Amino acid sequence: MKKACYFLLVLVVAVQSCKKTDDFTISSIADVYPLKTGKVFIYRLDSTIVGLGSQQLIVRSYNAKDSIDSQFMDAQGRPSFRIFRYIRDTFNVQPWQFMATYYATFDANRVEFNDNNFRYVTLVNPVKNGQQWPGTQYINTASPYDYLKNWTFEYQNSGETFTTKKGVIQDTYTVMQADELTPDAPFDPANYQTRNYGKEVYAKGIGLIYKEFIHWEYQPSTYYQPTSFGVRLNLIDYR
Secondary structure: OHHHHHHHHHHHHHHHHHHHHHHHHOEOHHHHOOOOOOOEEEEEEEEEEEOHHHOOEEEEEEEEEEEEEEEEEOOOOOEEEEEEEEEEOOOOOOOOEEEEEEEEEEOOOEEEEEEOOEEEEEEEOOEOOOOEEEOOOOOOOOOOOHHHOOOEEEEEEEEEEEEEOOEEEEEEEEEEEEEEEEOOOOOOOOOOEEEEEEEEEEEOOOEEEEEEEEEEEEEOOOEEOOOOEEEEEEEEEEO
8 A cells, every 4th residue: 555655756756747847838929029019129230241252241230119000900800019120230329210111910829920021930839949940931932032942840948048138038949940951961062052040939927039041042153143032130129
């Protein structure tokens, strides 16, 4: 009888321990992307562009402000948020200048982010390690955007810390979007090569704290193609 009671106690403890672990590592899109009108996010924005002569990629840096302007219902009756982005120099000398408008739409189990008419499925429920989904399924991937075809997004590093310009942030969730190098070899200016990389990091109770996206295509005869570009956002502050 004592052995049976001991086994039962161990089983109960093990189940409770698993439940605590699951609770820690599983969140919802509302937890990690809690948008509301009036919220403001300040980022360091590093923009990668093709340099003069197309023989190199150069990075230009700014401070960026994402302001949640308003909430509305889209044509399908889903709650959506209009986000205005402003930029200025990294020394904060010049005034903010309007740059772009984005839209985040919340469905029952996903978030769609519209970036210049590119409709990404950026988040889905449940938010847990290993969860995968077709993040670029609504994007027209005809040339020259064929590099976005069939990207599979996946949650990684759930519940872990992540270091930003604001500092170390707890309870974060990484969305790995793509990591492709074709051919997979060191860069050689005599050979063709293309690179696709996408990653976003969200923090529970905060929202997007880091984003990195890069696409470039190199041809030995014409160098970096005009469609090559990249964006990196790194959280400085939010309110």
